[in-house]
Amino acid sequence: MPRTPTFSTLRRPMSEQVRVRFAPSPTGYLHVGGARTALFNWLFARHTGGKFILRIEDTDAARNTDAAMQAIYDGLRWLGLDWDEGPLVGGDHGPYLQSERGAIYERYAEKLRASGHVYADENGALRFRLPRKLVVMEDLVCGRIEVDRRKSQNRDGSPEADMTIRRAITDANDASGGWIFHFVNVVDDIEMKITHVIRGEDHLSNTPKHLELFEALGATPPRYAHIPLILNKDGTKMSKRDQGASVDGYIAGGYVPEAVRNFLCLLGWSPKDDREIMPIAEVIERFDPAQINRKAAQFDLEKCDWLNQQHILQMPLETLAGKVEPWLTKAAVNFGTPAAMLPVLALVRERLKKLSDAPAWMDYFFTEDFPFDPEAVAKVLGKPGALDHLRALTAAYAGVTDWNATTLETSLKSAATIAGVKVGEFVHPARLAATGRSVGASLYHTLEVLGRDRTLARFDRALAKLGADKI
RNA sequence: GACCCUAUCGUCCAGCGGUUAGGACAUCGCCCUUUCACGGCGAGAACACGGGUUCGAAUCCCGUUAGGGUCGCCA
Numbered sequence: 187m188p189r190t191p192t193f194s195t196l197r198r199p200m201s202e203q204v205r206v207r208f209a210p211s212p213t214g215y216l217h218v219g220g221a222r223t224a225l226f227n228w229l230f231a232r233h234t235g236g237k238f239i240l241r242i243e244d245t246d247a248a249r250n251t252d253a254a255m256q257a258i259y260d261g262l263r264w265l266g267l268d269w270d271e272g273p274l275v276g277g278d279h280g281p282y283l284q285s286e287r288g289a290i291y292e293r294y295a296e297k298l299r300a301s302g303h304v305y306a307d308e309n310g311a312l313r314f315r316l317p318r319k320l321v322v323m324e325d326l327v328c329g330r331i332e333v334d335r336r337k338s339q340n341r342d343g344s345p346e347a348d349m350t351i352r353r354a355i356t357d358a359n360d361a362s363g364g365w366i367f368h369f370v371n372v373v374d375d376i377e378m379k380i381t382h383v384i385r386g387e388d389h390l391s392n393t394p395k396h397l398e399l400f401e402a403l404g405a406t407p408p409r410y411a412h413i414p415l416i417l418n419k420d421g422t423k424m425s426k427r428d429q430g431a432s433v434d435g436y437i438a439g440g441y442v443p444e445a446v447r448n449f450l451c452l453l454g455w456s457p458k459d460d461r462e463i464m465p466i467a468e469v470i471e472r473f474d475p476a477q478i479n480r481k482a483a484q485f486d487l488e489k490c491d492w493l494n495q496q497h498i499l500q501m502p503l504e505t506l507a508g509k510v511e512p513w514l515t516k517a518a519v520n521f522g523t524p525a526a527m528l529p530v531l532a533l534v535r536e537r538l539k540k541l542s543d544a545p546a547w548m549d550y551f552f553t554e555d556f557p558f559d560p561e562a563v564a565k566v567l568g569k570p571g572a573l574d575h576l577r578a579l580t581a582a583y584a585g586v587t588d589w590n591a592t593t594l595e596t597s598l599k600s601a602a603t604i605a606g607v608k609v610g611e612f613v614h615p616a617r618l619a620a621t622g623r624s625v626g627a628s629l630y631h632t633l634e635v636l637g638r639d640r641t642l643a644r645f646d647r648a649l650a651k652l653g654a655d656k657i
Numbered sequence: 658g659a660c661c662c663u664a665u666c667g668u669c670c671a672g673c674g675g676u677u678a679g680g681a682c683a684u685c686g687c688c689c690u691u692u693c694a695c696g697g698c699g700a701g702a703a704c705a706c707g708g709g710u711u712c713g714a715a716u717c718c719c720g721u722u723a724g725g726g727u728c729g730c731c732a
Contacts, residue, residue: 211732243732311730328662339659340728353730367732391661391727412662414725419668421724449669452681456670460680479663479670482725486668489682499695536695598691613691625693 204236205381208262208269209371211243212254216261216433218485219386219416219424222450226413227384228267229451229473239378240272244285245365261433265447266466271378279378284370291365294373294403295352303402304351312352314369314399321394326382326411327478333394349395368392372399375408384411384475387482411475414454414482421484430487440542441490442509445497449490454479463496495539507531510544517545521552529635533627550621551635554644562624563652566614571607573653576615578605580645589638591630598630619648 208224210216231238240262242255259274271277281287295312298304307313318335325331338346351369356362375383390412400407418424424431436446448464456479457464457472498506507524510531514521521527527548534547550556566572582601586593602612617629620641626632633641 209732213732246731307730309730313730325662331661333661335660337660338728341658343658346728350730356730361730364730366730371732386726387662388726389732394661414663417725423725452669454669458671460671462670462681481663483670484668486682489669492682495695534694537693539694608691610691617692623692627692627694629691 202381204231204234205239205379206231206236206384207239207241207375207378207380208267209241209243209374209385210258211246212251212258214251214254215257215426217424217426218431218433218450221261221265221267221433222416222453223384223386223413224262224267225265225447225450226411226455226473226475226478228269229470230382230384230475231270232470233473236381237270238267239277239279239380240269240282241374241378242273242283242285243367243371244283245367245370246361257434260437264433264437264443265450266443284365284374287370287374288365290377291352291370291373294376295369298351298402301402307348307350307354309354311350311354313348314351314402316346316348316395317398317401318346319398321397323393323397323410325390325393326384326409326475327414327480328387328390328412331390333391335394335398368395369399372396372403376400376403376405380408382411382475383408384413387412387414411478413478414480416453417482417484419484419486424485430485430490440513440540441494442497442501442541444501445494446490448497449493453483453485454481463493463500491539498538498541499536503528503532503535506535509541510538510548513541513544514548517549519545519549519552521548533631533635537627547626550623554640554647556622558618558622558648558651559624562618562622565624566618567652569611569614571611572615573649575602575605575607575612576619576645576649579612579616580642580649583638583642583645586638589634591628591634594630594633616645619645619652 206227208220208227210220210224228238230236240258242258244255255273262269269275271279272282295304298314302315304312304314316335316338318338321333321335323331323333335346340346349366349368351366353361353364353366374380393410393412397407416424418428426432430436433446436443444466447466448462448469451464451469451473452462455473455477457469458477461468507527511521511524511527514527521530530548530551531544534544537547538544578601579598582597583594586597598612598616599609602609605611613629614624616633617626618624620629620633620636636644
C-alpha cells in the first residue's frame with residue numbers, strides 16, 4: 187500500500203504574516219489552561235509581529251451568555267493579552283462570534299454539498315463523508331504524526347460514522363439545527379486566514395478530521411502546534427473547581443498579573459537557561475513554539491506564589507502602590523495620599539506574598555485604633571519587667587531629638603544596657619505597644635515612619651492599657 | 658476496546674551518545690536578625706521497567722507498564 191500522505195501541513199509559505207487565534211467557548215469562566223493557550227498564541231503573534239485574534243465559539247446557544255463572555259474578556263485583559271481582531275475591537279474578518287456567522291457556514295456547507303462531500307442523514311443532520319485515508323501531519327510540538335483514518339472506530343468497535351457538521355432540526359432544543367465545532371472551527375480558520383493553530387493537546391486526535399475538511403474545501407490548512415494539557419498537582423485532570431483553575435481566582439486572590447503570566451509562560455515552555463523571573467518583553471523575544479514541551483505539566487500553586495512575591499519585590503514601588511491601593515481601600519484602611527503610603531509600603535513589601543496581604547501589614551500605620559493581638563500580649567507580658575522596660579524606653583525616647591532609625595536603635599540599645607537586659611527585652615514590648623502585634627518590619631524603621639509624637643503616644647496608651655489588663 | 662501523545666528529583670524546567678545528571682519551587686539545616694520576612698550558604702531528593710544498537714546510553718530503536726487525550730447532533 188502506498189504510504190503517500192493525503193496532504194501535508196507544511197504547504198504554507200514561511201513568509202506570510204502570522205495570524206493566530208484563541209477560540210474559547212464561553213463556559214462561564216476562563217480556565218488557566220485556556221489562558222496559557224491564549225498566552226502562547228499571543229506570544230507567538232508578538233514575537234513574529236503577526237496578529238492575535240480572539241474568536242468566541244458560541245455555537246452552543248444554550249451556553250452563550252454575556253457574563254460568560256465577559257469572564258473571557260476580563261481574564262485576557264487582566265493578563266495583558268490584547269487581541270488585534272475580535273469582539274470589542276473589530277477587524278476585517280468578523281464577525282468574531284460564531285453565533286453571528288451563520289451565513290458564512292451556510293455558504294461553505296453548500297460548497298461541500300455541491301462537491302458531494304456532504305449529505306443529510308435520515309434525521310436531517312448534515313454529515314460530512316469522511317475520506318478515511320492515511321493522514322500525515324507535521325506538528326510543531328509533537329512532530330510527525332501519522333493516523334490511518336481507515337482504522338478509526340467507535341467505542342464499541344464499529345467503524346467511525348460520518349462526521350456531523352450541522353445538527354438535525356428538532357423541537358425544543360436550543361442547539362437544534364446548530365453548526366458543529368469541527369466544521370465551524372475549520373471554516374473560520376480558513377475565513378480568518380489563520381496561519382498557525384496553537385491549541386490544547388486534547389485536539390490532537392481531532393486534527394486529522396479537520397485536515398480532511400480542509401482538503402474537501404480545497405483550502406490549505408494552517409500549521410499546528412498542540413500543547414500539552416495542564417494537570418492538577420496530583421496529576422489528575424484539572425476541573426473548574428480545582429485550586430487555581432480559574433483566572434478569576436487569581437484576580438480575587440491578590441495575585442499580580444505579571445506574575446501569573448510569568449508562571450504560565452514557564453508551564454511547558456522555558457528559555458532553556460535558568461531564567462525564571464522574566465519581563466514579558468524578554469519572553470516575547472525568546473519565545474518559540476517549537477520549544478514547547480511535549481509533557482503535560484502539573485500545576486504547582488506554590489511556585490506561582492513565589493513568583494508573585496518576587497514580582498511584588500521587584501516592581502517599582504510606585505507601581506506596587508497603585509496595585510495595593512484597591513486592596514487597602516477595600517479593607518477600609520485610610521492611607522491618606524498614595525505618596526504618604528509609599529514609605530510604609532517600602533517597609534513592609536518584602537512581607538507581601540499577595541496584594542491581599544497588604545492591609546494586615548499596613549493598617550496600624552494609619553490608625554491609632556488598632557487591635558492588640560491577644561497572643562502577642564500574652565507573650566510579651568509573660569516576660570517579667572516588660573512594662574518597666576517599656577517605661578524606661580519611653581523616657582529614653584522622649585529625649586531623642588533627631589528621630590530616625592539609627593538614633594532610635596542606639597537609644598534603645600543603651601537603655602537596654604543600662605537596665606542590664608538583652609535588646610529583645612526592650613524590642614518586643616516596644617513593637618507590641620507601637621503596632622499591637624509581635625511580628626512586623628524592622629522596629630526602628632517602623633517607629634521612624636510612625637514619627638515621634640505618635641510613637642510616644644502609643645507607648646503611653648499601651649502602658650495604661652496593658653498595665654490595667656494585668657491587674 | 659481502537660487510535661494518538663507522553664515518561665529526568667515531590668513539582669516546574671535543563672540535558673539532545675561520554676556530565677560528580679544542572680537550576681528553580683517545596684522540605685530540612687546553618688548564617689544574617691529584636692520578630693516575621695527578605696537575603697546568603699548548605700543538605701536530602703530523579704533518569705518507570707525490560708530488551709536491543711554502540712567502545713559507551715537519561716539521550717537512539719523495540720516492547721512492557723503507567724499517566725493523559727480522542728473516538729458526540731459538546732467545544
